[in-house]
Amino acid sequence: MISYFTAIFALTISLADTAPTSSPVFPPRSTSESFRLVANVTSGDLSPSIKDYVLTSYHIGAGQAYAVLTPNISSTTGRIFYQNGTAEDIRYRRSNVLSDGGEPLFPFGIVLNEDQSVSVNAGTGTTGVNLALFPDPISGLSAVGKEGFYACEKTLLYGPAVQVFAKAYEEVTPEGCADVKLLAQCSDSSGAEHPYGATSGCYADVAGIDWSVYSA
Numbered sequence: 686m687i688s689y690f691t692a693i694f695a696l697t698i699s700l701a702d703t704a705p706t707s708s709p710v711f712p713p714r715s716t717s718e719s720f721r722l723v724a725n726v727t728s729g730d731l732s733p734s735i736k737d738y739v740l741t742s743y744h745i746g747a748g749q750a751y752a753v754l755t756p757n758i759s760s761t762t763g764r765i766f767y768q769n770g771t772a773e774d775i776r777y778r779r780s781n782v783l784s785d786g787g788e789p790l791f792p793f794g795i796v797l798n799e800d801q802s803v804s805v806n807a808g809t810g811t812t813g814v815n816l817a818l819f820p821d822p823i824s825g826l827s828a829v830g831k832e833g834f835y836a837c838e839k840t841l842l843y844g845p846a847v848q849v850f851a852k853a854y855e856e857v858t859p860e861g862c863a864d865v866k867l868l869a870q871c872s873d874s875s876g877a878e879h880p881y882g883a884t885s886g887c888y889a890d891v892a893g894i895d896w897s898v899y900s901a
């Protein structure tokens with residue numbers, strides 16, 4: 686009898702030991718309507734490192750701004766976003782990603798420009814910008830027809846900034862730029878009402894994720 690239980694026990698231990706390699710494990714997610722976008726560098730990196738930099742807007746004109754990454758200096762660094770659309774819009778990737786700004790608050794949207802730069806402009810943004818959905822096990826910004834995003838040090842209107850660009854399929858990331866995944870971190874809301882605000886998967890603390898224990 687004892688050896689029977691010992692065998693079962695040993696089997697259980699060995700299954701537990703092999704579980705992480707035999708089935709992929711991804712960082713746990715929560716859900717929220719509002720989120721910030723945090724850079725996870727997947728190749729390249731800049732100097733200083735832009736790991737855990739937060740997406741914000743770099744104002745260039747009335748209601749016009751570039752998407753840039755900035756060091757996280759406080760709990761309010763970075764713009765707050767939400768996915769906008771009906772359940773169908775979300776399912777068919779026809780949603781847009783919005784962020785409130787101005788006084789009183791009005792919508793700005795994430796825009797993919799012709800030259801691959803990304804903007805956060807007053808208005809509805811580009812349709813098809815979304816947070817990756819089930820079955821994707823990771824909650825990050827994605828855009829229909831794009832492979833992902835990269836970031837480069839650029840000199841903009843008022844000086845240097847880490848600017849975000851959409852990466853086309855098969856495109857080689859330009860020299861000196863870093864591939865980034867823009868991961869969603871759950872956030873409080875801006876305070877504005879969002880009749881079509883969707884519930885998104887997001888992380889409690891992107892900077893605190895220990896990627897060495899996960900499969901992606």
Ligand SMILES: *[C@@H]1O[C@H](CO)[C@@H](O)[C@H](O)[C@H]1NC(C)=O
Pocket residue numbers: 721722723737739757758759760762763870890891892
């Ligand atoms: C920014 O840093 C604060 C601590 O100052 C932390 O609570 C927060 O999670 C960070 N925000 C993001 C979006 O990483």
Ligand SMILES: *[C@@H]1O[C@H](CO)[C@@H](O)[C@H](O)[C@H]1NC(C)=O
Pocket residue numbers: 769770771774781783792808809881
């Ligand atoms: C939000 O989504 C709804 C439903 O598709 C749409 O009618 C509305 O125009 C969108 N709002 C903005 C600001 O894009």
Ligand SMILES: *[C@@H]1O[C@H](CO)[C@@H](O)[C@H](O)[C@H]1NC(C)=O
Pocket residue numbers: 725726727728823866896897900901
């Ligand atoms: C985040 O970055 C780490 C380190 O580069 C990498 O191991 C991990 O796969 C990345 N995760 C995602 C979802 O990009």
